Amino acid sequence: MGLSRRGVLFGGLGVAAAGTAVPAGQHIAWGQKSFVREGYSPDYPEPPIGEDSWMNWSGIHKATPTSIPMPTTETELSELVAASPVRIRPKGSGHSFSGLVPSEGMIVDLSRLSGLLNYDPATGLATFGAGTTLFQAGGKLDELGRAFPNLPDIVDQTLAGSFSTGTHGTGLTLTALHDYIQAFRLVTANGDMLDVSADTQPDLFAAGKVSLGALGIITQYTLRTVPAFNLHRVVKAERIEDVLENAETTAEQYRNFEFFYLPGTGIAATLTHDLHEGPVTGVGPSEDDETLEGLKTLRDQFGWWPWLRRKIAQSALPSGVIEDVSDASLELLATTRPIKFNEMEYHLPRDQGIAALRQVIAKMDRRKDAFFPMEVRFIAPDSAWLSPFNDGPRISIAIHAAVDEPYEYFFSEFEPIFRAHGGRPHWGKLHSLGRAEFSALYPDYERFLELRRGLDPDGKFLNPHLATLFGERFDA
Structure with missing residues (x-):
């Protein structure tokens, strides 16, 4: 959306003078506040001699497995699995925020089984x-x-x-x-x-x-x-109340619809895509990182007074259409995310989603430290046993925190809202649920567990996180 640090600081000068009405101590105390969570480290763990180290993309899960082999053929992988005396977990690119991969046994890298x-x-x-x-x-x-x-x-x-x-x-x-x-x-x-x-x-x-x-x-x-197909994308900056009021209609109107709410601003960025015929405009460099840095600066400088923060944001941010482009589907649907974060995402029944979202927004706006946009998407149903969408269409709500900032409040403040509205967590993102909760949420959950035990009676593919999900005893 093109909200830069400079835009935040200069675009807000017209209302920043109102800050003089607030006791200086509040501003000074906020300016001295550290947002870095206790224990944060971006470094890989130090493995014992002869072992290896692994961590996920955001660094909240780390492990020192005995080895991280990279088989180049299916036969090599098959022999590796059959002969392994230790537990095994496969790894991809590390973009899961839940503990699906960590293992002190073996972590298998599948990157060479590709193409x-x-x-x-x-x-x-x-x-x-x-x-x-x-x-x-x-x-x-x-x-x-x-x-x-x-x-x-x-x-x-x-x-x-x-x-x-x-x-x-x-x-x-x-x-x-x-x-x-x-x-x-x-x-x-x-x-x-x-x-x-x-x-x-x-x-x-x-x-x-x-x-x-x-x-x-x-x-x-x-x-x-x-x-292959092309898409036409329109991005708008709109009042969040208008977006919420029209969300269901907009989702029905466009092939793809999602929106991002910017905490503490009252503003959302909506993205719509429809099929496009004819020449394409192409898409320029993303300004998402600049916008995110601007939102962080807004929090750092003015989070101490929510009213002022909102006024500055509404003064600095654009309104109406801010992007109108066409290109190949791969170019428009996917974005780069170099700025790291931690995330919780729940999928809610369509008839519950917007009501839950209103509660989430209200609570997030009360948090002076929140700045990372939350994302809202719409998904059609399918029939996979553990698909979060196997009982009907759902609305997904994702909340984020910067990689080096606290995220534990997700569990105490927001997960109860999601669960109260029938939410199912994304399997690869933060949640606190176990076997009892998932058995209640998924009609085929116990069938899945029975099938798993038949294929892997000794738990070769278990780790502590999966043992919690499946209600299994885990002895390392």
């Missing part, structure tokens, strides 16, 4: 190695004149990581990414390789599309694709 393995022009089905990133797969499909029907706004994740956690984009008629899966190959705990589809093993297929990496290690996916 396009097969493409059938008659059906449009494409087979990729599971370690391929969404960006890499999207680029290869574009070369073939094909595309994924939809994408999330971050495409650094591997196919296995994104599918296994229920990653999604936005659009009332568009399903989450795992719904594109037509078949996959699974390496089980004893090293067997199973080719799985809805025709060959329907239960395993329904369970494996969103599996948390708990059934085994998936090595390749055969995916449904569509002819």
Whole structure:
């Protein structure tokens, strides 16, 4: 949106003088406040001699596994799994905020099991190695004149990581990414390789599309694709009340609709996409990082007085249409996120989503330290056993905190709101739920656990986080 540090400081001069009416002590105390959370470190853990180290993208999960092998073939992976005397977890690009990967046993890097393995022009089905990133797969499909029907706004994740956690984009008629899966190959705990589809093993297929990496290690996916398409994107800055009032109608009107609320400002950025025919304008460099830095400066300088902060934001931020572009779907649906954060995201029944969002916004606006935008998206239903969307369309609400700032308040202040409105957490993001809660939320949850125990009776693919989710005892 182009809100820079300079824009915040100079755009707000007209109202900043009002700050003189507030006792100076409040401003001084706020200016001396540190927002860095206790114990924050961006460094990898120091491993014991002969072992390795790992951490996720944001650094809140770290581990010192015995090794991080990078198999180059499925046979090599199969033999590695069969012979392993320690527990194993697969890793992708590390974009999960929940503890799905950490292991003091072995962490297997799938990045060399990547690339396009097969493409059938008659059906449009494409087979990729599971370690391929969404960006890499999207680029290869574009070369073939094909595309994924939809994408999330971050495409650094591997196919296995994104599918296994229920990653999604936005659009009332568009399903989450795992719904594109037509078949996959699974390496089980004893090293067997199973080719799985809805025709060959329907239960395993329904369970494996969103599996948390708990059934085994998936090595390749055969995916449904569509002819490549272009999109027209319009970004607007609008009053949040207007956005909330019209959100349902807007979601029905456009192919893709999402919005970001900027805490403490009363302003949201709405993004709409529709199919586009004809020449494209292309898209310029993103200003998201500049805007985020501006919002942080606004918090740092004026968070001590919410009224003043809001006035400055509304003075400095643009209004109305701020971007109107067209380009290939891969270029417009995906964005870069170099500024790191931690995130909680819950998926709420469509008829509960906006009511819950109003409560979340009100509570977030009362937090003087919050500045990171919250994201709201709309997702169509599918049938995977552990898909958060398998019981109908849902509205997803994601809240964020800067990577070096506290996020623990997500659990005490916001998770109760999400849960009270029937929310299901994103499998790859922060939550505090365990087996009892998930059994109540998912009709097929106990079936999934039974299937998992049959495939992995000794818990070779368990780690502490999964043991909590599954109600299993975990002895390292």
